[in-house]
Amino acid sequence: MNIDELKKKLESFNPGLYSHCISTMKEAEKLAFHYGVDEEKAKIAGLLHDCGKRMTKGQDNLTHSKTGAELAEEVFDVHDKEILNAIMYHTTGRENMTMLEKIIFIADKIEPRRKYDGVEELRKKAYTDIDAAVIMSLENTIEYVKKRNLKLDNDSLKTLKFLKEVK
Ligand SMILES: [Fe+2]
Numbered sequence: 001m002n003i004d005e006l007k008k009k010l011e012s013f014n015p016g017l018y019s020h021c022i023s024t025m026k027e028a029e030k031l032a033f034h035y036g037v038d039e040e041k042a043k044i045a046g047l048l049h050d051c052g053k054r055m056t057k058g059q060d061n062l063t064h065s066k067t068g069a070e071l072a073e074e075v076f077d078v079h080d081k082e083i084l085n086a087i088m089y090h091t092t093g094r095e096n097m098t099m100l101e102k103i104i105f106i107a108d109k110i111e112p113r114r115k116y117d118g119v120e121e122l123r124k125k126a127y128t129d130i131d132a133a134v135i136m137s138l139e140n141t142i143e144y145v146k147k148r149n150l151k152l153d154n155d156s157l158k159t160l161k162f163l164k165e166v167k
């Protein structure tokens with residue numbers, strides 16, 4: 001499927017999230033251009049990153065990334081491992097993330113429709129020091145989770161620890 005066919009399919013598959021996915025796709029394309037990463041892969045991963053959300057409605061927010069990677073392959077016929085991993089790890093990150101994975105992780109959090117405290121700072125960081133941006137975003141999430149007494153996610157903590165050590 002080319003990108004237009006993927007868009008069409010995603011729109012009927014998951015209409016509620018379509019505008020967020022289009023915005024993420026555009027942000028991912030810009031970041032990919034900026035960092036010299038394959039723009040086509042970034043567009044596809046950005047577009048499909050939340051395709052797993054429909055199936056996991058009301059469930060743990062983290063499972064949609066894994067489901068998304070499965071659906072991207074089965075329903076959207078994407079078999080590129082780099083794209084599938086970028087979808088798979090867009091919520092928690094992981095140790096040794098590829099540049100494409102970091103781009104999708106951050107594009108999701110800074111796409112123009114996002115509005116929250118600190119997003120402008122994160123937008124700037126994303127284009128100057130993407131590792132620092134991933135760290136900042138993970139720290140925001142962890143703080144948010146702690147404040148609300150929600151369950152801390154172990155994978156996000158591992159990613160944060162790893163990035164801080166290599167920095
Ligand atoms: Fe997501």
Ligand SMILES: [Fe+2]
Pocket residue numbers: 020024049050108
């Ligand atoms: Fe998203």
